[in-house]
Amino acid sequence: MKASEIRELLKLLDQPDILSFAGGIPDPTLFPKAEFAEAMAEAMSGPGAGQALQYSVSEGYGPLRQWLSRHMGTLGVPCAAENIVITSGSQQALDYLGKLFITPGDTALVGWPTYLGALGAFNACEPRYARLDPWGNADAATLQAEAEAAGGRVKMAYVSPDFANPTGETLDAAGRMRLLDMAESLGIAVIEDGAYQALRYDGAQVPPMLATDVARCGGIDAARVIYCGSFSKTLAPGLRVGWVCAAKPVIERLVLLKQAADLHSPTLNQIAVDHVARRLFDAHVAGLRTVYGARRDRMLVALAREMPDGVTWTKPEGGMFVWLNLPDGVDAAALLAESLKSERVAFVPGSAFFADGSGRNTLRLSFSCATEAQIDEGMARLARLLRGA
């Protein structure tokens, strides 16, 4: 394990005059604070208060598992509460899934780029990474032969198909199908990261890969897709409540891992999330879509107005991120160091998201926490920096 050079740089960004588009976090002014205060107060009053402060089962709070099984049903995944385990954020699920599938030297298929936290979670298990590209040319037999030559086997594919972190891109239905076909040929699990799934601002919803898999294989308990969900981007990340929806044999193993690691996620937090989700999940998420969608629009307009020739960017239909490709030879890490001295605008250099450290001429911008005025000013500063690069 090592601290990344970029994480060290990002520590410098906490200064008040820096316009930051670096953090991929939800806007704290949008958290349903009053509803959580009420939920916590209710859980802590009366005869049930003891339960809220007590140890609880590793699978998670029963009513929340029930609510989540219905929620997954609305996404096209018919399942039971027994197909759900509550985790401490979806990050914990990624940690457990790395442990469950990877022996050092095995191959994990990941996007190029992919979520930095997934690489961080899997790295502890010492995998070899190979590029996952449903539209690329690597076929299953070649991927397996390369994995065997490296001393292991392909064990899993990790994908964030909706508004991915860091690119903001969505995998269309045909791409999801190709990926499922490839996983079937390889006989591997697909870890579907649905962290941003609910945050779509336009375009038609694409069903989760787990929904397609369940329809194809005849039921969730035969599914190879393991769906990791999170309340972090919809309700509040600080409570650390996420979930996995998968075949029962997978859930049973994850419960064993959880028992060994932390027994269970905080009881009070699960009760509060259950309470708030039942009362306002859909309405609250609709409000988030309006606010974040307007910020996404503003950033795309500002980029089109300000950016010099040779810079291209993604047009996300949801989530929190826009991904920039800079001209060849421009190094985004050097650009960030320069920016901290001159323009005082912050972003994440893209190489952090590549398993091999490539992509030096890419960067990630987040629009989730910026006002429209900050977005206008920030994109003008970034463009000025790039014109000087």
Ligand code: PMP
């Ligand atoms: N997956 C992705 C793609 C993310 O961006 C994040 C958070 N940044 C996570 C998982 C982890 O989120 P949490 O543990 O808060 O659910």
